[in-house]
Amino acid sequence: MNHSDLIIYIFEMIGTVAFASSGALVGIRKNMDIFGVNVLGITTAVGGGCIRDIILGITPPKMFQNFSYVGASILISCILFTIFYLNQELLSSRFLETYERVMISLDAIGLGVFTVMGIRTAIEASFENNIFLLIFVGAVTGIGGGMLRDVMAGMTPFVFVKHVYAIASILGAVCYIILRLYIRDTISLFLSAAVVIIIRLLAAHFRWNLPRIRQK
Template identity: 40%
Template sequence: MFVALEILGLVAFAASGALAAVRARLDIFGVTVLGITTALGGGIIRDVLLGIQPPTTLRTWPYLAACAATALLVFAFHPQLARLRRAVLLADAVGLGMFATAGTAIALDAGVPAYTACLIGMTTGIGGGALRDVLLREIPLVLRKDIYALAALAGAVLVAAGDALRLPQAPVTLGAAAFVVALRVVALWRRWNAPVPRGTG
């Protein structure tokens, strides 16, 4: 189940990165690079911070192949995929939940303090999207008012709390991932946003 959900998250992130590249009118190479970067960036940042060399996703070729194939499909069929915005957003929420919580669990297993594990978990979830926006010369979405990084951090905190209480890791991680997905979906549905300074919109 973990592997299936992780692949789903990778595909969703790759699709979102590739769609952003298409909107920016990049060529086929740029679309593929941006799709792969969006999907794998968070995991690579996590492994670099934890000293895992080479990063896990670069040692597991099916991950890279799935991301590249997704980006190429988006390049070829982007008019049709653009109509599936809700499905892509839902898959993106699943990816966020899985990567944020699994990243936290991996960091805890590596022996880092709980607060460090939470930050690494959040970064795992949001890192690829932030790199995507930087490459497109945009302010990263996670630094704006959208409920995205906060959802990832909430899931990471739940995993860390479960570890502190010595609860079974797999059910806690799945439950925390489900919470992140639910929070992200409800935030999109209700158009919740994090507070911004008054007078700035």
């Protein structure tokens, strides 16, 4: 593994840990057992990438080719479950007050990382000239795991009801596609992921929402 590949791997693991943490926290808040917490952690972390690989014709999906991502998801899910199991007072109202802020931060990091990594995977699969596909798989990789997590937890997917989520992913995807034409790939990866994260956090802070019809 060369220096560039190591940077990319670390980048992916940061996204994996962030998304696995968000999935595990949803499972904990929903009073799931350790198996359920792990399933949500794994699904959130690798679900979007699995959908991406199926779309791109990569079989078996990369989650089955490299166990480290699933392994990291299991590890972080078990750590979080153990922390809350041994300190159940953390599930008090004070925890619920900080829960949404933590979830937004973790989701923003995972969304940024996996959006650009989804596009990079599509480019490596020789689809670099299909701009629509690049943007689509970037967004799917970023939001797919979270959507599966929310459905499995019995919630309306976050992407459909809360602030600017998918739009942040799409804007970051477009940013990466443009930047990689002019600057080094690793730099464009970090900058584009940062764009997604910043837009997502600003949207949450200022409560930017897409228009929707509210029932009276």
